[in-house]
Amino acid sequence: KNQVEQSPQSLIILEGKNCTLQCNYTVSPFSNLRWYKQDTGRGPVSLTIMTFSENTKSNGRYTATLDADTKQSSLHITASQLSDSASYICVVSAGNAGNMLTFGGGTRLMVKP
Amino acid sequence: DAGVIQSPRHEVTEMGQEVTLRCKPISGHNSLFWYRQTMMRGLELLIYFNNNVPIDDSGMPEDRFSAKMPNASFSTLKIQPSEPRDSAVYFCASSPEGGSAFFGQGTRLTVV
Numbered sequence: 187k188n189q190v191e192q193s194p195q196s197l198i199i200l201e202g203k204n205c206t207l208q209c210n211y212t213v214s215p216f217s218n219l220r221w222y223k224q225d226t227g228r229g230p231v232s233l234t235i236m237t238f239s240e241n242t243k244s245n246g247r248y249t250a251t252l253d254a255d256t257k258q259s260s261l262h263i264t265a266s267q268l269s270d271s272a273s274y275i276c277v278v279s280a281g282n283a284g285n286m287l288t289f290g291g292g293t294r295l296m297v298k299p
Numbered sequence: 300d301a302g303v304i305q306s307p308r309h310e311v312t313e314m315g316q317e318v319t320l321r322c323k324p325i326s327g328h329n330s331l332f333w334y335r336q337t338m339m340r341g342l343e344l345l346i347y348f349n350n351n352v353p354i355d356d357s358g359m360p361e362d363r364f365s366a367k368m369p370n371a372s373f374s375t376l377k378i379q380p381s382e383p384r385d386s387a388v389y390f391c392a393s394s395p396e397g398g399s400a401f402f403g404q405g406t407r408l409t410v411v
Contacts, residue, residue: 228405230342230390230402232401235399286347289343289344290341292342
């Protein structure tokens, strides 16, 4: 069964600090992995997408890494801002017909001043 | 493009009533997904369409739920009859072949 697990479930950090969110997956066959940011009351918005051959990808202060051998990914947020407070969802796409997506449970990040 | 458009944004209905949620995907996207999000279960895939054809509806919780995509620019998710446990946020998303899914703003459904 395809699964995506994220940790921690929730995290509180002070503004300006860095943090790293983890994602472990068992999705086969693997196609790509995406990190989404979901603000309260809004739909998820894509931050990064990585394929099998990509190890790291950055989007501003967000840097995602992928280790396809261990089936792990991380999302590192640098110099956090209050606006980073949101849920971060790891989504893995299976390489079969129809773009099947498996969602992690998300990490709820709160950045405090 | 205005993105994925869902309506209504909020819906409050009484138990037993029929509820219809609507979605307009991004033009040119060939896949459309319906998701349900709750605090307890997170995001769950209900059904997805590829080129207007339902590919996998195994996530639809029961026969009270049905979804249609009569053309490439419109889809509906219907719940009949609705129950309080159906209360959740329902998201529609669309994606091009092999691309990232773009989500709508969601419909917050409350069944009382």
